[in-house]
Amino acid sequence: MEKVRATITGVGAYVPEYILDNHELSKMVDTSDEWIMTRVGIKERHILKEEGEGTSFMGARAVEDLLKKTGTKPEEVDLLLCATVTPDHPFPATANIIADKVGIKNAHGFDINGACSGLLYTLDVAAKFIESGAKKKVVVVGADKMSSIVDYTDRTTCVLFGDAGTALLLEPTTEDVGLKDTILQADGSGRHYLYQKAGGSAYPATHETVDNKWHYIYQDGKTVFKHAVSRMADVSVEIMKRNNISPEDLAWLVPHQANLRIIDATAQRMGISRDQVMINIERYGNTTAATIPLCLYEWEKDLKKGDNIILAAFGAGFTWGATYIKWGYDGSKFHK
Ligand code: UT7
Numbered sequence: 001m002e003k004v005r006a007t008i009t010g011v012g013a014y015v016p017e018y019i020l021d022n023h024e025l026s027k028m029v030d031t032s033d034e035w036i037m038t039r040v041g042i043k044e045r046h047i048l049k050e051e052g053e054g055t056s057f058m059g060a061r062a063v064e065d066l067l068k069k070t071g072t073k074p075e076e077v078d079l080l081l082c083a084t085v086t087p088d089h090p091f092p093a094t095a096n097i098i099a100d101k102v103g104i105k106n107a108h109g110f111d112i113n114g115a116c117s118g119l120l121y122t123l124d125v126a127a128k129f130i131e132s133g134a135k136k137k138v139v140v141v142g143a144d145k146m147s148s149i150v151d152y153t154d155r156t157t158c159v160l161f162g163d164a165g166t167a168l169l170l171e172p173t174t175e176d177v178g179l180k181d182t183i184l185q186a187d188g189s190g191r192h193y194l195y196q197k198a199g200g201s202a203y204p205a206t207h208e209t210v211d212n213k214w215h216y217i218y219q220d221g222k223t224v225f226k227h228a229v230s231r232m233a234d235v236s237v238e239i240m241k242r243n244n245i246s247p248e249d250l251a252w253l254v255p256h257q258a259n260l261r262i263i264d265a266t267a268q269r270m271g272i273s274r275d276q277v278m279i280n281i282e283r284y285g286n287t288t289a290a291t292i293p294l295c296l297y298e299w300e301k302d303l304k305k306g307d308n309i310i311l312a313a314f315g316a317g318f319t320w321g322a323t324y325i326k327w328g329y330d331g332s333k334f335h336k
Pocket of ligand 1: 030031032035036039040116155156157159220221222224225228257258259262286314315316
């Protein structure tokens with residue numbers, strides 16, 4: 001029997017209009033364009049300002065974009081997964097809200113919290129549903145409204161994050177393309193270095209949790225940086241090795257966009273050059289589950305069927321991983 005793989009057949013995205021740039025941030029906290037550009041590589045981020053709207057607002061727009069461009073009817077979708085750390089509500093799942101907003105009625109769905117590696121975790125789950133034959137058209141949403149958990153008086157975190165929604169369509173193929181290999185890892189002992197302390201069952205919201213700012217992102221940046229650099233590079237090199245991909249064979253590295261220095265260190269360890277790396281952190285910052293598809297979306301027109309692509313991420317948990325994809329279509333078909 002021919003092997004069935006999952007392949008990405010389209011990419012959709014939505015970024016909010018409002019742009020928060022380094023100049024505006026430097027009026028809010030003691031920071032500068034020079035510090036942010038040298039240490040992280042971000043110039044601006046998009047922020048969702050619509051009152052009462054959460055992650056599903058951006059996720060639904062990204063899915064609408066995806067369904068329209070791929071000519072997919074909402075009722076044809078049979079599974080919708082949403083990678084996010086900023087769900088609209090603790091429950092129900094943001095995946096269910098997005099499905100309702102876009103008219104997806106014949107699918108089940110749920111959220112996956114793998115933090116900044118969430119997109120890779122979710123792609124893997126989607127692929128398993130397709131490889132088993134259980135599902136045929138799976139939508140993977142990567143969306144985060146990071147501005148909802150950022151303390152805009154804390155200069156060590158508020159310069160880093162932005163908001164975005166993205167969506168990928170996955171379908172079965174028997175051709176030699178698609179998701180070929182994945183390495184996913186986690187180490188929960190790193191949980192205290194990057195987390196949102198309150199709002200879950202350990203510390204439900206009280207006056208005290210609000211006064212202590214426990215509903216915002218806390219990050220020990222230096223420790224996270226150290227782990228991110230070594231672990232993202234380790235898995236990226238490992239996935240290259242075990243699939244016999246030389247630096248010349250690799251069309252693209254698509255890294256999670258948390259810090260330009262982490263991206264450069266990963267590329268260096270892989271022995272590839274900057275022009276093999278998708279980088280758009282300068283314009284969006286760290287949009288958590290959305291960073292990788294947002295790159296694929298922006299580079300889609302340049303992607304060719306058969307391109308070897310490695311996706312790599314590191315995030316809270318700690319979680320990290322790498323995914324090897326042989327790209328399934330010429331992106332130019334959507335960009336005539
Ligand atoms: O996506 C999830 C995974 N997250 C990551 O991968 C993030 C990993 N961490 C990082 O990217 C970096 O650690 C940061 C960008 C967060 C921080 O960069 P850093 O080079 O590690 O800076 P630092 O935390 O060591 O701070 C250096 C100095 C400190 O001042 P002192 O103590 O040397 O006087 C900070 O207070 O820079 C100061 N600083 C700032 N100065 C101006 C911290 N944030 C800012 C700021 N503007 N925004």
